[in-house]
Amino acid sequence: MELPARSVKRDRLARLASAYGQELVVLGAVLVLMAVVGTVNHRFLSDTNLNSVFSGNAYIAVAAIGMSMVIITGNIDVSVGALIGVLATIAGTLATRGYPVWLAWGVPLVVGMAVNAAVGVLVAYARIPAIVVTLGVLSILRGGLISATGGKWITDLPPAFRAAQARLFGVPSPVYVAAVLTVLAALWMRYSSLGRAIYAVGGNAEAARAAGIRTRAMVVFVFAVHGFFAGIASVLFATQLQVIQSTVPPNLELSIITASVIGGVSILGGTGTVIGSTLAALLFSEIASALIFLNVSAYWLRAVLGLLILGTVLADMARRRRKGRLAP
Amino acid sequence: MIVELREIAKSFGGVPALKGVDFDVRPGEVHALLGENGAGKSTLIRIMAGALAPDHGEVWVKGQRVRFGSPRDARQSGIATVYQELLLFPDLTVAENIFLGNAPRRRFGAVDWGTMRSQARELLGSLDTWELDVDARLGDLSVANRQRVEIAKALSQNPQVLIMDEPTASLAGADVERLMAVVRRLRERGVAIVYVSHRLSEIFELADRVTVLRDGARIATRAVKEVDEPALISMMVGRSIDQLFPKEETKPGPAALEVKNLSYRSVVRDVSFSVREGEILGIAGLVGAGRTELALTLFGITPATAGEIRVHGRPVTIDGPRRARDLGIAYVPEDRGLQGLIRVQTIRENVTLAILDHVSRGFIVNRGEEVRRAREAITRFGIRARGPEQLVRQLSGGNQQKVVLAKWLGTEPRILIMDEPTRGIDVGAKAEVHAIMSRLAQQGLAIVMISSELPEVLGMSDRVLVMNRGRVVGHFERASATPDAVGAAMTRAAPEREAS
Numbered sequence: 001m002e003l004p005a006r007s008v009k010r011d012r013l014a015r016l017a018s019a020y021g022q023e024l025v026v027l028g029a030v031l032v033l034m035a036v037v038g039t040v041n042h043r044f045l046s047d048t049n050l051n052s053v054f055s056g057n058a059y060i061a062v063a064a065i066g067m068s069m070v071i072i073t074g075n076i077d078v079s080v081g082a083l084i085g086v087l088a089t090i091a092g093t094l095a096t097r098g099y100p101v102w103l104a105w106g107v108p109l110v111v112g113m114a115v116n117a118a119v120g121v122l123v124a125y126a127r128i129p130a131i132v133v134t135l136g137v138l139s140i141l142r143g144g145l146i147s148a149t150g151g152k153w154i155t156d157l158p159p160a161f162r163a164a165q166a167r168l169f170g171v172p173s174p175v176y177v178a179a180v181l182t183v184l185a186a187l188w189m190r191y192s193s194l195g196r197a198i199y200a201v202g203g204n205a206e207a208a209r210a211a212g213i214r215t216r217a218m219v220v221f222v223f224a225v226h227g228f229f230a231g232i233a234s235v236l237f238a239t240q241l242q243v244i245q246s247t248v249p250p251n252l253e254l255s256i257i258t259a260s261v262i263g264g265v266s267i268l269g270g271t272g273t274v275i276g277s278t279l280a281a282l283l284f285s286e287i288a289s290a291l292i293f294l295n296v297s298a299y300w301l302r303a304v305l306g307l308l309i310l311g312t313v314l315a316d317m318a319r320r321r322r323k324g325r326l327a328p
Numbered sequence: 329m330i331v332e333l334r335e336i337a338k339s340f341g342g343v344p345a346l347k348g349v350d351f352d353v354r355p356g357e358v359h360a361l362l363g364e365n366g367a368g369k370s371t372l373i374r375i376m377a378g379a380l381a382p383d384h385g386e387v388w389v390k391g392q393r394v395r396f397g398s399p400r401d402a403r404q405s406g407i408a409t410v411y412q413e414l415l416l417f418p419d420l421t422v423a424e425n426i427f428l429g430n431a432p433r434r435r436f437g438a439v440d441w442g443t444m445r446s447q448a449r450e451l452l453g454s455l456d457t458w459e460l461d462v463d464a465r466l467g468d469l470s471v472a473n474r475q476r477v478e479i480a481k482a483l484s485q486n487p488q489v490l491i492m493d494e495p496t497a498s499l500a501g502a503d504v505e506r507l508m509a510v511v512r513r514l515r516e517r518g519v520a521i522v523y524v525s526h527r528l529s530e531i532f533e534l535a536d537r538v539t540v541l542r543d544g545a546r547i548a549t550r551a552v553k554e555v556d557e558p559a560l561i562s563m564m565v566g567r568s569i570d571q572l573f574p575k576e577e578t579k580p581g582p583a584a585l586e587v588k589n590l591s592y593r594s595v596v597r598d599v600s601f602s603v604r605e606g607e608i609l610g611i612a613g614l615v616g617a618g619r620t621e622l623a624l625t626l627f628g629i630t631p632a633t634a635g636e637i638r639v640h641g642r643p644v645t646i647d648g649p650r651r652a653r654d655l656g657i658a659y660v661p662e663d664r665g666l667q668g669l670i671r672v673q674t675i676r677e678n679v680t681l682a683i684l685d686h687v688s689r690g691f692i693v694n695r696g697e698e699v700r701r702a703r704e705a706i707t708r709f710g711i712r713a714r715g716p717e718q719l720v721r722q723l724s725g726g727n728q729q730k731v732v733l734a735k736w737l738g739t740e741p742r743i744l745i746m747d748e749p750t751r752g753i754d755v756g757a758k759a760e761v762h763a764i765m766s767r768l769a770q771q772g773l774a775i776v777m778i779s780s781e782l783p784e785v786l787g788m789s790d791r792v793l794v795m796n797r798g799r800v801v802g803h804f805e806r807a808s809a810t811p812d813a814v815g816a817a818m819t820r821a822a823p824e825r826e827a828s
Contacts, residue, residue, distance in 0.1 A: 211682040214650070271672050
């Protein structure tokens with residue numbers, strides 16, 4: 001059927017809007033908030049502040065990439081905050097004991113992958129629901145960390161270790177890390193056959209298995225990749241300050257899951273992209289900063305995020321219902 | 329005239345589902361409602377049952393105009409409904425399910441269990457179902473018995489009108505007969521029955537009048553005696569269908585799949601058969617006869633626990649779907665939503681799911697090739713869709729089934745297993761799927777077709793295998809496969825021993 005050029009173009013736009021609807025909404029929110037708060041207080045748009053907005057949550061964005069993949073397979077990981085805490089402590093300890101920097105940065109990636117691959121095995125092969133497995137892992141990691149460190153902070157980090165925060169063209173390197181990883185992961189999820197298989201497993205595991213996809217191996221693989229990203233996130237987190245606290249920001253896992261959900265990843269699995277979660281992580285730190293510039297108590301941040309989650313889910317449901325009605 | 333609908337119109341989000349439809353039903357008659365999927369049948373009965381309010385038009389009950397605010401209002405006016413998806417609670421007993429929300433009470437509102445159980449027994453008895461235990465847990469019953477409970481529940485409030493939405497969709501053989509006997513009995517009692525079904529044979533056996541809907545409009549209301557099957561089909565689809573079972577003669581080649589003493593636990597027992605290239609082997613049987621289980625075993629989803637399988641003469645072990653696929657076996661499952669499709673994905677993504685390695689260069693999926701294959705599938709199978717990027721869940725049942733077929737034929741199989749290939753799709757799409765099957769057989773595919781619809785089995789198969797309780801109990805050549813012979817083999821010592 002030949003369609004007039006204009007309608008083809010419109011069709012393509014409509015498709016873009018429906019495929020990336022949530023991502024566009026979050027991007028819009030980031031830009032609008034920037035414009036509004038920037039008008040009220042010009043210092044919001046200063047280099048210093050923008051740098052801290054963009055780099056402050058880079059580690060959340062990186063961790064949310066892996067989390068989005070896990071949620072897309074129809075699983076969840078509530079232990080990632082504790083894991084990042086453990087991995088950051090490992091990195092810091094190695095660094096202060098004089099091990100080379102590449103080792104201090106590298107070991108957390110390997111350990112993160114190993115831990116989460118084990119989680120993946122329990123989920124995929126022992127068939128324990130992911131929320132149960134990761135709740136257990138959360139307790140083990142958090143309890144183990146406090147016992148091992150005695151709650152002490154790690155200080156005197158060597159300058160070379162903190163080189164992960166170095167600036168390039170005036171922009172902190174975590175921003176580059178988050179941006180590059182997001183783009184690579186997004187391309188990989190969209191264009192590779194493995195990425196396609198991951199969406200298939202989350203969309204309908206039985207149909208995926210019947211189509212010859214190794215669904216269990218895929219789940220283990222995704223958890224391992226998620227552990228790798230958690231490792232990178234932990235290095236970004238460990239090098240952020242002069243000290244590493246043995247208590248990571250409380251509810252870190254919730255911030256990461258929230259970023260995925262607000263970014264448009266369906267909690268039912270099968271749909272969403274990693275671009276959305278990175279934009280959402282950016283939006284969070286922007287909101288946190290905006291609250292300060294607008295002289296609003298920072299305690300409102302959590303409440304605002306909660307409202308965002310509910311709003312997002314409602315908007316998503318409304319969109320789905322509209323789509324459902326259009327079905328022939 | 330006990331219920332009368334006048335010029336009912338209803339639209340959803342601007343899309344009209346009903347465009348001014350008249351419908352009525354009289355006491356002591358069975359009025360069949362017929363139409364393809366999306367013709368507006370469900371909308372019409374939901375308006376009658378009070379579950380939907382019409383945008384325009386009037387509902388009259390016993391000469392009075394009514395406005396139902398809820399299904400409860402309709403029930404109080406004497407209209408009860410048995411829906412296709414049974415709305416029952418698996419963890420409650422039969423009696424509790426029948427009287428849920430409507431239990432006989434003693435003083436102070438305590439449930440009168442004794443009366444409830446005896447009334448439940450009486451109701452089931454009136455449906456000729458004396459043997460069902462009213463204290464059995466509902467979840468332990470067969471689909472047929474659950475449906476009897478649902479009907480008893482509808483009858484518990486003594487309705488004058490009973491709406492039945494595709495009551496035989498999940499039944500076969502003897503259970504269909506039994507259900508039709510129940511409907512006749514109710515008609516004798518003077519109940520007005522609205523009967524929705526896809527199966528034309530039932531309508532001719534059961535109904536007094538028939539109303540055909542198409543695209544939300546009423547095409548005709550006729551006495552069943554005045555119409556024949558081709559007439560009804562052409563009213564439904566708006567054109568005449570030359571042949572519902574376009575079976576072509578083929579010359580079978582060498583054996584493609586041979587199975588000897590195949591077993592899976594106790595649900596598939598000692599099954600032996602062979603299918604040749606170009607042959608369609610039909611497998612008939614009642615629900616629960618082990619046919620789907622056999623298919624799952626052949627495809628490696630539940631690998632065989634005993635027996636031999638040979639593919640093109642070579643002995644093989646099929647330990648998973650991946651292995652089956654690599655051996656050239658494809659499986660079009662019974663439940664499209666469960667095992668066939670990824671509904672949140674597009675036609676393009678579904679069509680290439682089983683051949684991702686083939687359409688990829690290295691790690692990267694070749695999108696151009698995917699789009700080409702999806703477009704080809706859309707033309708080859710006549711999938712009615714906006715294009716390759718349409719989400720599969722937005723398609724109708726028949727078109728979804730064609731996507732499943734396209735996906736599996738993309739693997740270029742030599743052996744195709746189809747489980748209920750036309751369940752829940754409308755007549756037009758059915759004929760198209762049958763034509764595709766016939767074409768494939770001519771191209772040399774060996775096809776194993778499982779079906780609960782006897783006309784389909786008899787119309788499409790070169791040979792027919794009958795299964796009962798996990799075993800093969802009958803084997804017919806096309807010439808000797810008469811409805812009576814196959815039906816008798818299906819139901820002989822039917823496996824109906826449960827919860828009693």
